[in-house]
Amino acid sequence: MNTALVVVDVQNDFCSGGPLAVPDAEGVVPVVNALMERFRHVILTQDWHPPGHVSFASSHSGRRVHARLPTPFGEQILWPDHCVADTTGAALHAGIRVPSAAAVLRKGVHHGADAYSAFFENDGLTPVGLDAMLRVRSVRAIVLAGLATDYCVLHTALDARRLGYEVTVIEAGCRGIDLDGSLAEARKRMALAGVQRDWPAEEDVARRLG
Numbered sequence: 001m002n003t004a005l006v007v008v009d010v011q012n013d014f015c016s017g018g019p020l021a022v023p024d025a026e027g028v029v030p031v032v033n034a035l036m037e038r039f040r041h042v043i044l045t046q047d048w049h050p051p052g053h054v055s056f057a058s059s060h061s062g063r064r065v066h067a068r069l070p071t072p073f074g075e076q077i078l079w080p081d082h083c084v085a086d087t088t089g090a091a092l093h094a095g096i097r098v099p100s101a102a103a104v105l106r107k108g109v110h111h112g113a114d115a116y117s118a119f120f121e122n123d124g125l126t127p128v129g130l131d132a133m134l135r136v137r138s139v140r141a142i143v144l145a146g147l148a149t150d151y152c153v154l155h156t157a158l159d160a161r162r163l164g165y166e167v168t169v170i171e172a173g174c175r176g177i178d179l180d181g182s183l184a185e186a187r188k189r190m191a192l193a194g195v196q197r198d199w200p201a202e203e204d205v206a207r208r209l210g
């Protein structure tokens with residue numbers, strides 16, 4: 001079976017010094033680099049928002065960061081401004097060695113819609129594009145690493161299961177935000193959905209996935 005590695009949002013704004021820094025985000029870089037050498041199909045995602053995006057607290061007067069905004073398809077958590085298209089903050093971390101054959105998929109590109117998942121926007125309906133990219137490669141299983149475990153990795157994993165893909169999350173290659181217990185909740189939801197978890201350290205990646 002063809003398997004693809006999907007590397008989620010390893011971008012400057014989610015790393016140290018960024019407005020939405022995930023604790024120890026840089027820890028994923030060596031693991032992701034080792035993983036990317038082992039897969040023929042590598043897809044990297046980037047959170048990629050227009051200025052004034054609906055997910056930014058600054059776009060809603062009187063709302064603060066981490067407030068929850070009701071929407072027709074559930075609550076939108078409001079974040080600091082992050083990953084604005086074509087800014088340094090939206091660039092992939094400089095330590096990521098992107099294979100020349102890798103594909104890049106940008107998500108959250110529409111002003112009024114957020115997209116944690118690389119499969120669907122947060123309405124659960126509007127395609128982002130990962131399913132089509134996997135289908136043309138005849139891929140039915142994905143391995144996930146990146147940021148953040150409890151948001152974009154989680155929702156990409158859940159949507160993949162919903163679409164019938166086999167999914168493995170490489171814990172050593174992920175880090176979480178852990179807002180109000182979201183990391184434990186994410187692990188519970190992934191387990192219930194049949195997402196496999198694996199923990200190879202960098203030096204074990206080659207041996208166990210090669």
Ligand SMILES: [Zn+2]
Pocket residue numbers: 047048049055082083108
């Ligand atoms: Zn975002």
